Amino acid sequence: MTAPALALDGVKVNRAEVPVIHDVTLDAAPGEVTVVLGANGAGKTTLMDGIAGLAPVKSGTIRLDGTPIEKLAPYKRARAGLGYVEQARTTFRTLTVEQNLVVSQSGDGDLGTVYKLFPELDKRRTLQAGYLSGGEQQMLVLGRALVSAPKVVLIDEMSLGLAPMVVRRLMGTVGELAGMGIAVVLIEQFANLALDVGAHVHVLRKGSVVFSGPCEELRGDERRLHRLYFGGPPLSAAAGADPAAADSGGGTAPHNGSDAGKTESELE
Numbered sequence: 636m637t638a639p640a641l642a643l644d645g646v647k648v649n650r651a652e653v654p655v656i657h658d659v660t661l662d663a664a665p666g667e668v669t670v671v672l673g674a675n676g677a678g679k680t681t682l683m684d685g686i687a688g689l690a691p692v693k694s695g696t697i698r699l700d701g702t703p704i705e706k707l708a709p710y711k712r713a714r715a716g717l718g719y720v721e722q723a724r725t726t727f728r729t730l731t732v733e734q735n736l737v738v739s740q741s742g743d744g745d746l747g748t749v750y751k752l753f754p755e756l757d758k759r760r761t762l763q764a765g766y767l768s769g770g771e772q773q774m775l776v777l778g779r780a781l782v783s784a785p786k787v788v789l790i791d792e793m794s795l796g797l798a799p800m801v802v803r804r805l806m807g808t809v810g811e812l813a814g815m816g817i818a819v820v821l822i823e824q825f826a827n828l829a830l831d832v833g834a835h836v837h838v839l840r841k842g843s844v845v846f847s848g849p850c851e852e853l854r855g856d857e858r859r860l861h862r863l864y865f866g867g868p869p870l871s872a873a874a875g876a877d878p879a880a881a882d883s884g885g886g887t888a889p890h891n892g893s894d895a896g897k898t899e900s901e902l903e
């Protein structure tokens with residue numbers, strides 16, 4: 636088995652002194668997409684922030700290529716090979732596309748690789764980032780993570796507010812990043828799109844992992860996903876009517892406008 640590029644063991648993360656992530660253990664292998672799913676508020680972003688050093692890790696270890704990083708400052712984690720594509724899709728709006736990439740470049744990071752992955756950016760090298768479309772900005776954010784020559788890239792909800800076609804296009808690129816040997820950790824609201832590109836999946840509920848396994852086990856299984864997200868009986872089915880849903884752990888999280896298992900058909 637390939638050694639994990641990223642390994643979390645018993646990780647707890649707080650937000651404003653409140654425990655949000657409880658005892659999370661998971662791995663991400665190089666050359667694979669590892670998917671993290673969960674309902675709104677399950678703690679996905681908090682977990683990513685903990686890995687990146689933007690939220691305090693209260694206990695547990697986070698290893699990057701075998702080296703503990705949980706006590707390092709965020710910039711040192713980045714320097715050690717951790718790329719983080721945050722939800723906010725931040726670029727330097729008054730800098731050109733190329734300048735945005737150059738300021739993020741380090742190590743063996745190569746602009747040519749980014750332009751090959753995203754010909755859209757190649758054509759707009761001299762354009763100020765603020766004039767890019769939402770999809771192109773997301774490509775630039777991914778490109779900025781890539782030119783830091785990362786071993787691991789965390790990607791948080793890159794599809795937010797983007798057109799369906801663009802989301803599919805970007806998912807293809809996520810697969811290509813893994814194809815380059817990077818360990819990608821992907822949070823995505825469109826569960827089935829993520830499960831299509833991913834190898835392994837971890838489902839978070841109330842800050843704890845309630846499922847870990849191969850993506851194919853959950854692909855297309857909306858009922859099970861729903862149950863994993865929220866606990867209790869799946870959708871409107873009567874309790875006990877779905878024996879396959881026995882892995883819920885019986886949680887009591889409220890059904891608060893579910894995004895559980897958003898399917899590709901919902902993107903049409």
Ligand SMILES: Nc1ncnc2c1ncn2[C@@H]1O[C@H](COP(=O)(O)OP(=O)(O)OP(=O)(O)O)[C@@H](O)[C@H]1O
Pocket residue numbers: 650651653655673674675676677678679680681682
């Ligand atoms: N800065 C903060 N201070 C206090 N509590 C916070 C902070 N950020 C998040 N939380 C709380 O932590 C919990 C987990 O939030 P988080 O954003 O990590 O979840 P999520 O799974 O990423 O949700 P979403 O899919 O809606 O982004 C929520 O209850 C949220 O209210």
